[in-house]
Amino acid sequence: xxxxxxxxxxxxxxxxxxxxxxxxxxxxxxxxxxxxxxxxxxxxxxxxxxxxxxxxxxxxxxxxxxxxxxxxxxxxxxxxxxxxxxxxxxxxxxxxxxxxxxxxxxxxxxxxxxxxxxxxxxxxxxxxxxxxxxxxxxxxxxxxxxxxxxxxxxxxxxxxxxxxxxxxxxxxxxxxxxxxxxxxxxxxxxxxxxxxxxxxxxxxxxxxxxxxxxxxxxxxxxxxxxxxxxxxxxxxxxxxxxxxxxxxxxxxxxxxxxxxxxxxxxxxxxxxxxxxxxxxxxxxxxxxxxxxxxxxxxxxxxxxxxxxxxxxxxxxxxxxxxxxxxxxxxxxxxxxxxxxxxxxx
Ligand code: KG4
Ligand code: ZN
Numbered sequence: 001x002x003x004x005x006x007x008x009x010x011x012x013x014x015x016x017x018x019x020x021x022x023x024x025x026x027x028x029x030x031x032x033x034x035x036x037x038x039x040x041x042x043x044x045x046x047x048x049x050x051x052x053x054x055x056x057x058x059x060x061x062x063x064x065x066x067x068x069x070x071x072x073x074x075x076x077x078x079x080x081x082x083x084x085x086x087x088x089x090x091x092x093x094x095x096x097x098x099x100x101x102x103x104x105x106x107x108x109x110x111x112x113x114x115x116x117x118x119x120x121x122x123x124x125x126x127x128x129x130x131x132x133x134x135x136x137x138x139x140x141x142x143x144x145x146x147x148x149x150x151x152x153x154x155x156x157x158x159x160x161x162x163x164x165x166x167x168x169x170x171x172x173x174x175x176x177x178x179x180x181x182x183x184x185x186x187x188x189x190x191x192x193x194x195x196x197x198x199x200x201x202x203x204x205x206x207x208x209x210x211x212x213x214x215x216x217x218x219x220x221x222x223x224x225x226x227x228x229x230x231x232x233x234x235x236x237x238x239x240x241x242x243x244x245x246x247x248x249x250x251x252x253x254x255x256x257x258x259x260x261x262x263x264x265x266x267x268x269x270x271x272x273x274x275x276x277x278x279x280x281x282x283x284x285x286x287x288x289x290x291x292x293x294x295x296x297x298x299x300x301x302x303x304x305x306x307x308x309x310x311x312x313x314x315x316x317x318x319x320x321x322x323x324x325x326x327x328x329x330x331x332x333x334x335x336x337x338x339x340x341x342x343x344x345x
Contacts, residue, residue, distance in 0.1 A: 004079045004327060005030075007067065007103070008320025011056040011096035012088025012116045013142065014038070014047045017316035018063035020071035020078075023324045027126060030071035032310070032317040033063045042181065053091025060099045067316070075107050080332065082323025085113030086340030093339040101335055110332040112323040117345050119318035121149050124278040126321035127307040131274065135267040135302075137260060137293070140281030140313070141167030141182070146211050146263040147345065148270070152325035155345040158263045159211025166252050167283045169215040173248050176223055177241050187245045188286055194239070194246030199225050201251040203258070211263045213255055222248055249288055257292040264300045275302035284312045 003024030010017040019032040037055050041047050068074065083100035086093050097113070104111040120138050124130035133150045145160030164172070167184055174183025179190065201221045204214040222244060229236050236244075260277065268275055277297050283289060284306050297304040311317060326332070 004324050005073065005077055006080050006082050006320045006323045006327065007064070007078050008316040008323055009060065009064070009081070009083040009096045009100050010314060010316040010319045011060060011092040012084045012086065013092065013314055014041060014052050015314040016056050016059040016063050017314065018060070018067035019316035019320045020067050020073055021126070021317055021320035021324060029317045030073065031067040032315055033067045033070065034315055035059045035063055038182070045175065047089070049089045049091055052089055053095055056092045056095040060095060064099070075103065078109055080110040080112050080323060080327050082112040082114050082319050084116045084119065084319050085337055086115065086343035088116055088341065090339060090341040093341070097337060097339045101337065105335060110327070111334060111337055112326050113333045113337045114319045114322040114326065115343055115345060117143065119322045120280040121147050121155060122152065122322045122325060123280050123307050123311055123318045124276070124305055126318060127311055128305060130276055130278060130305065133270055133272055134276040134278055135263060137256070137277065137279045138281050139166050139256065139279060139283035141165055141171065143281060144213060146259070148267050152322070152329055157345060158266055159213070159259065161213045161215060163214050163216040166215055166256070167281065169218055169252065170283065172219045173222055173245070176219065176226060177244060184282060184286060187249060188288070190242045190245035191249040191288065194242030194244070196246040196250035198243040199247035201247050203251055203254050206255065206258055211259050213259055215252065218248060218251055249286070253289045253292040256289055257296050260293055260296050261300065264296065264302055268300065268302070276305055277302050278305040278307070280307065280312050282313045285309050
């Protein structure tokens with residue numbers, strides 16, 4: 001039959017994940033297991049590659065067992081094993097690739113190496129059956145780019161960050177203001193109580209054409225404002241902090257909105273039948289940013305799509321799905337599959 005069932009593995013950053021996805025007349029996520037590592041890295045203020053790799057090695061087999069159990073599948077029900085082969089922290093990527101190779105060697109199932117970014121970029125097809133082409137804005141802790149997605153292996157990058165990713169900027173802002181990690185949700189909560197107009201933070205690169213972005217300067221500007229208050233008052237109040245967060249979030253939202261407007265214009269020139277801007281990545285959880293993007297889409301005459309958060313952030317269902325698309329295109333790998341720390345789309 002045409003039904004394809006694939007086991008996907010993901011271990012390129014700080015989430016160990018395994019999922020089973022079946023695609024036929026309809027597409028079903030039969031299981032999607034994600035084991036995070038936030039606690040392990042908390043005291044270091046960032047992901048420690050060596051600790052991440054060891055945790056992946058410890059958890060991958062358990063995640064696979066659990067995903068198979070939840071899906072009611074055994075290895076013999078599968079058509080292939082898909083695995084993130086990059087880009088990412090190489091120790092973690094290697095752990096996943098070795099696990100997938102072991103399973104492939106033991107079962108004879110084809111192995112499919114998936115680009116992690118392609119996994120994010122193809123998620124709107126998994127969740128909503130989006131038709132090619134569509135515009136994707138990937139905004140996470142590690143990535144920030146616009147892609148026109150034209151096929152499972154056909155992406156046009158329109159621009160992206162030239163320094164920090166927005167999630168990273170949220171995390172650093174939280175650290176500067178003594179808020180907990182991950183910074184995004186904490187800063188968003190504060191921002192809801194603040195005045196976004198009190199501190200006028202810069203909107204980097206808006207004066208330059210194109211879709212490139214920059215977020216590292218925002219953090220410096222924020223630090224300067226904070227230190228000014230500290231010099232005058234000896235510390236910052238709860239309201240100061242909320243206003244700083246609101247100003248920061250408004251600046252990020254403005255930059256993402258204006259650059260999305262430009263990316264949409266380039267993409268709309270392709271005359272897509274049902275124009276769509278989809279987002280992926282943890283920052284897509286931010287309500288103010290979502291609202292700004294939705295407005296831009298409305299003005300441009302495009303649909304806006306934000307998949308469920310669990311499928312916006314790192315997961316293995318997106319890897320299994322990207323594997324299904326590659327499998328259908330007849331592209332499988334063998335045991336020579338390499339793990340790649342860098343792998344632009
Ligand atoms: O996609 P993700 O889970 O992991 C990767 O970066 O791969 O994204 C995590 C990032 C973190 O930097 C986190 O602070 C940010 O997404 N984030 C948010 C929000 N929730 C998570 N940023 C802004 N607003 C939020 N509500
Ligand atoms: Zn990711």
